[in-house]
Amino acid sequence: MRNILLTISYDGTSFCGWQRQDKSDKELPVRTVQGEIEHALEKLHGEHITLYGSGRTDSGVHAAAQAANFISPIDTIPVERYPAALNSFLPQDVRIMKAFLVAEKFNSRFDATSRVYRYFMFTGNIPSASQIRYVWPVKYTPDIEKLNAMASCLRGELDCASFTASGDKSLSTCRYLECAHFFVQNAFPCGNLIVFEIEANAFLWKMVRSITGTLIQLEKKGADAEDFKNILNARDRRCAGITAPPQGLFLWEVKFNGVRRHI
Secondary structure (H helix, E strand, C coil), rough: EEEEEEEECCCCCHCCCCCCCCCCCCCCCCCCCHHHHHHHHHHHHCCCCCCEECCCCCCCEEEEEEEEEEEEHHCCHHHHHHHHHHCCCCCCCCCEEEEEEECCCCCCCCCCEEEEEEEEEECCCCCCCCCCCEEEECCCCCCCCHHHHCCCCCCCCEECCCCCHCCCCCCEEEEEEEEEEEEEEECCCCEEEEEEEEEEEECCHHHHHHHHHHHHHHHHCCCCCHHHHHHHHHHHHCCCCCCCCCCEEEEEECCCCCCCCCC
16 A cells, blocks of 8 residues: 655646535536546546545636545555656546655645645736637736735735635635735746735635626725735725636646745
8 A cells, every 4th residue: 555646737727626515406417626636546546546645726717736545455556657647537627746655644635734726817918819718808018016915915824704705615715825826927928827826725615706706896996005904904805806717827836845834
């Protein structure tokens, strides 16, 4: 028996999120990232294998480096061969990038110390065909300095109730935010992207998209950091702005070597 950690990349466009679901509301099969990988693991091992992800991503959200582990009942496959073996059974919109042998009790969710998300916004008139599934077209160029002044409020232990979606089942709305900032990334040959990067021990449901949409909306209205701080302190989702669409969001990195905070 071996505990194996996978680094996973996926295009979330055609998935109903990360988490395996047995059936939809209409009693139809639901396509999920976890479900696809578990199906590939079953083909490889000849029995059902449960995959434990570091966290969930919603429908339409992507991942550059999701982390998930599973217990393998066999030891005949070298760990470094798992990416190629699993990819041979997986569709093209899910790729296993790396595989590592980890401690017996390691769990991707509970041993993760932080998660990093990046949200990509296109500032030109028309995104290219290769970009449209992975950006939010904001159609103007926001002021990065003003955005970063507002994002600077997102540090330390915070009650993030203003940025969670109705139906979130978290026991607490408090999260520890390590950092949040905007930067410009060249999207040659089609213009520039504005990228919002945020790192925290964990996130509430739709929290990153709610923060992103609120910040962009506030900047466009000419608001400042004090306005954003008032929304944060209100602890009321009705005080915040729009929720950014899912296609611009990527789970960028999962870290296991930081300071452990509460979940």
